[in-house]
Amino acid sequence: MPMDERTRAEVERAEAALVEHYPRLVRLAYLVLPPSMGRHRKVLTAHGLVQRALPWRAPRRPAGALPAQRGADPGAGYDLVRQRTVELALAYEERQRPAVLLPTVPFVWGLRLFPRAGGADELALDQALSAVPAAVRAALGLWQLEGLDADAARAVLVRAGVADPEAAQRAAGQVDRRTAGTAALLNSGEFDPCTVQARPTDLLRRRQRVRATAVLAAVLVAGTVAVAALPGGPPATGPVPTAAQQALDPARLLRTPHEQWAETSRVDFTAWPPRGRQAGDRQLLARALRVWAAPPPGTRIVAAADTSTRPPAAPPRLLYAGLIDNVMVVVLHDGERLVRYAEPEGATPTLHFARVDAADLTSAGGLVIGRGNGWLRYLIAPWVSDVAVRDLLAPEAPPHGLHLAPDGVTDRIPLPPADGVPCGHWPATQFRSSPRIDDRRSFLVTDLGDLAPVHLTYLPSPGAGGPGEATGTPALHSWARTACTLRSLRGTGVRAVNNWAYAQQDLPEGGGTATWVCNRADTWRGPGRAVVQFLPPATGPADPGKTAGRARGTAACSPFGRHVLGDVHWQAKSGKWYLLAAGSSEVAGIDVTGGVRAGAAAATLAVPAGPQAPVRVAGRLGDGRSLLALRP
Structure with missing residues (x-):
C-alpha cells in the first residue's frame, strides 16, 4: 500500500508487530540475504533492513477528519512489515542494494558477529541454500518459517517483484525434499541472527590502520618542515614493513x-x-x-x-x-x-x-582448480605422472586416461551425483606417482565439494596392517557398494575415507556369505565418522548395502579404535527374520538382551528375531572389556 494511503493505525499496528515478532522477521531476512555477504554482514544487514521495514510515518489527518479506526485484523500490521522485509532482502540479490539502507545500521566496530555453528545437517542445508537464488530462499522461508500456504506465499513473492514465483516455489520444494527436517533446521541456531557469537576482528590489521592514520596526520602536520629541509642531506628512511604488510x-x-x-x-x-x-x-x-x-x-x-x-x-x-x-x-x-x-x-x-x-604424497596429489555445472578440473602435483577417471559403481570397467595441460591442469571431470539425484555413477580420479619419488603406485581420490579431493583407501582384514590403496579388485568391489554413502560427507572437511572389511559371516538357511564393512571418514581437523554397513550377497556389483550403525566424533574403525560391532535384522528367502551381529577379530563373544536373549562365543551371531524386536547387542573382548554395537 502506498505511504499516503496508510493510516496512523496501520503504522502503529505495523510497529507493534515488528517489535513483537522481531526475531522471526530477522531470521527470515537472514535466510533471504545472499550468502556471499558473509555471516557477519548478513547478521547486521538482516537487523538493519527489518528495522527499516516500518513505514517512515503516517499521513497527516485532514482538518476535521475523525481518527481512523483500528482494524479488526491484528495480523495486518505483521503482513505489512513482513512484505517490506522480503522486498528489501530480495533487493540485495545481484548487488541491487537499495541506497536507502546505506549506511548499515546497526554498526559494529571491532567485533565479528555470527550465529552459533550447527552440525552437518545444518551445514548441508546452508550449502544447498547458497546454490539457489534469493527468490527460492524467500519461497522456502515463507513456507517453512512463516507457515504460509502456496497461494499466500505466491502473493507475497509477486508483490515483492519476483518474476516467476511458481518456479521459485518449485525450486524451494526441491531443496526441502533433498534435506530432511528443513523446518527444524531453519529454526535452529545456525540460522538465528538474534543469538550470535562475537569474536574480535583482525587485531593486528586494526592496530595498523590506527597507526597508519596517526602517521598520516603527523606527516601532514610536519609537511612544511619537510619542504623546507635542505637538499643534499641523508636520504629519509621509511618505517620497516610489518609482517602483515610483507x-x-x-x-x-x-x-x-x-x-x-x-x-x-x-x-x-x-x-x-x-x-x-x-x-x-x-x-x-x-x-x-x-x-x-x-x-x-x-x-x-x-x-x-x-x-x-x-x-x-x-x-x-x-x-x-x-x-x-x-x-x-x-x-x-x-x-x-x-x-x-x-x-x-x-x-x-x-x-x-x-x-x-599434515598433507602427504596422496592428499597433496591435486587440488580443485576450477569447478562448473557438473564438472571440475584438478591441478595435479608435480609428482603425479598419470591421471585417469573411473566409475566406482562399475568396478570391472577400466579407467580412461585424461589429457593434462602443460601447467598440470586436467580436462573436465564429471562431478559425483548431488543429493536428491539417483546415484547411478560415482566418478573417481586415479593418480599414479612418478618413479622419481615412489614405486609408481596408484591411488584414488574423489570430490566432496572442497578444494582438496578426498583420498579413498581400503583395508581387507584386521591383520593387513594399515589401510592400502583402493585400486585392487577387492577394494573396487567394496567401494562399488558403498560409494553412494559418500554424499552425506559433502562439505564436511573430509581428508580420507577408508573401507574396512572387518568381518565375514555365513548367513542362515544357506543364504551365502555377507561382508561387514566399517566406512571410516577422517577430517583434516581430526574427528571422524564411522558407519557400519552390512553387505549381503548382491545381484549386481553396485547393489548398496544396509547401514547397521553409525557414530560421529569417534575413533572407531581407526588405528586408535580397532574394535567394532554391528547388528542388523535380515530376512531369509523363506521369509523368516534373523538378528545378525558381527564384530572385529578381537571380539570373543556376543550377547543379546531385550526382546531377544541369546549369546555366542564367537565374533558372529545369528538368531531368529522379528524385524521390530528391540535388542541390545554387546560384545566381549578378549581382555574382558565390553563393546556396544553401533546404533543406526
Missing part, C-alpha cells in the same frame, strides 16, 4: 624451485612449484592478496569445515596463477591452508579456503 607484497611470495619436489623428503604442498601463465603478473597477485586480507563487499567466501579465513600472517607460497575457463585463478598456500582466489570477468571475486595441514 604478506601483501607479491614480490615476497614464496616460490618453490621446479625440481625441488624430487629432491626433498617433505612431499606435500610446500614442494609445489608455481605454475600458470600469470604466475609473474604482480597486479593479479596483488589483487588476490588484498582481497584475502580485506575482502571487499560482495566477495563470496567459502570455507571448508573448521577452516580459518584469517588474513595471511606471512608471505604465502604461490602454487598457481592463470586463466581457467574464462576465470582468472590464483592459488596460494600458507602452510596450513589452501586459498583459491577466483576473479570472473565482470563479477565479484570468490575466496575458497581449505585446511590441508
Whole structure:
C-alpha cells in the first residue's frame, strides 16, 4: 500500500508487530540475504533492513477528519512489515542494494558477529541454500518459517517483484525434499541472527590502520618542515614493513624451485612449484592478496569445515596463477591452508579456503582448480605422472586416461551425483606417482565439494596392517557398494575415507556369505565418522548395502579404535527374520538382551528375531572389556 494511503493505525499496528515478532522477521531476512555477504554482514544487514521495514510515518489527518479506526485484523500490521522485509532482502540479490539502507545500521566496530555453528545437517542445508537464488530462499522461508500456504506465499513473492514465483516455489520444494527436517533446521541456531557469537576482528590489521592514520596526520602536520629541509642531506628512511604488510607484497611470495619436489623428503604442498601463465603478473597477485586480507563487499567466501579465513600472517607460497575457463585463478598456500582466489570477468571475486595441514604424497596429489555445472578440473602435483577417471559403481570397467595441460591442469571431470539425484555413477580420479619419488603406485581420490579431493583407501582384514590403496579388485568391489554413502560427507572437511572389511559371516538357511564393512571418514581437523554397513550377497556389483550403525566424533574403525560391532535384522528367502551381529577379530563373544536373549562365543551371531524386536547387542573382548554395537 502506498505511504499516503496508510493510516496512523496501520503504522502503529505495523510497529507493534515488528517489535513483537522481531526475531522471526530477522531470521527470515537472514535466510533471504545472499550468502556471499558473509555471516557477519548478513547478521547486521538482516537487523538493519527489518528495522527499516516500518513505514517512515503516517499521513497527516485532514482538518476535521475523525481518527481512523483500528482494524479488526491484528495480523495486518505483521503482513505489512513482513512484505517490506522480503522486498528489501530480495533487493540485495545481484548487488541491487537499495541506497536507502546505506549506511548499515546497526554498526559494529571491532567485533565479528555470527550465529552459533550447527552440525552437518545444518551445514548441508546452508550449502544447498547458497546454490539457489534469493527468490527460492524467500519461497522456502515463507513456507517453512512463516507457515504460509502456496497461494499466500505466491502473493507475497509477486508483490515483492519476483518474476516467476511458481518456479521459485518449485525450486524451494526441491531443496526441502533433498534435506530432511528443513523446518527444524531453519529454526535452529545456525540460522538465528538474534543469538550470535562475537569474536574480535583482525587485531593486528586494526592496530595498523590506527597507526597508519596517526602517521598520516603527523606527516601532514610536519609537511612544511619537510619542504623546507635542505637538499643534499641523508636520504629519509621509511618505517620497516610489518609482517602483515610483507604478506601483501607479491614480490615476497614464496616460490618453490621446479625440481625441488624430487629432491626433498617433505612431499606435500610446500614442494609445489608455481605454475600458470600469470604466475609473474604482480597486479593479479596483488589483487588476490588484498582481497584475502580485506575482502571487499560482495566477495563470496567459502570455507571448508573448521577452516580459518584469517588474513595471511606471512608471505604465502604461490602454487598457481592463470586463466581457467574464462576465470582468472590464483592459488596460494600458507602452510596450513589452501586459498583459491577466483576473479570472473565482470563479477565479484570468490575466496575458497581449505585446511590441508599434515598433507602427504596422496592428499597433496591435486587440488580443485576450477569447478562448473557438473564438472571440475584438478591441478595435479608435480609428482603425479598419470591421471585417469573411473566409475566406482562399475568396478570391472577400466579407467580412461585424461589429457593434462602443460601447467598440470586436467580436462573436465564429471562431478559425483548431488543429493536428491539417483546415484547411478560415482566418478573417481586415479593418480599414479612418478618413479622419481615412489614405486609408481596408484591411488584414488574423489570430490566432496572442497578444494582438496578426498583420498579413498581400503583395508581387507584386521591383520593387513594399515589401510592400502583402493585400486585392487577387492577394494573396487567394496567401494562399488558403498560409494553412494559418500554424499552425506559433502562439505564436511573430509581428508580420507577408508573401507574396512572387518568381518565375514555365513548367513542362515544357506543364504551365502555377507561382508561387514566399517566406512571410516577422517577430517583434516581430526574427528571422524564411522558407519557400519552390512553387505549381503548382491545381484549386481553396485547393489548398496544396509547401514547397521553409525557414530560421529569417534575413533572407531581407526588405528586408535580397532574394535567394532554391528547388528542388523535380515530376512531369509523363506521369509523368516534373523538378528545378525558381527564384530572385529578381537571380539570373543556376543550377547543379546531385550526382546531377544541369546549369546555366542564367537565374533558372529545369528538368531531368529522379528524385524521390530528391540535388542541390545554387546560384545566381549578378549581382555574382558565390553563393546556396544553401533546404533543406526
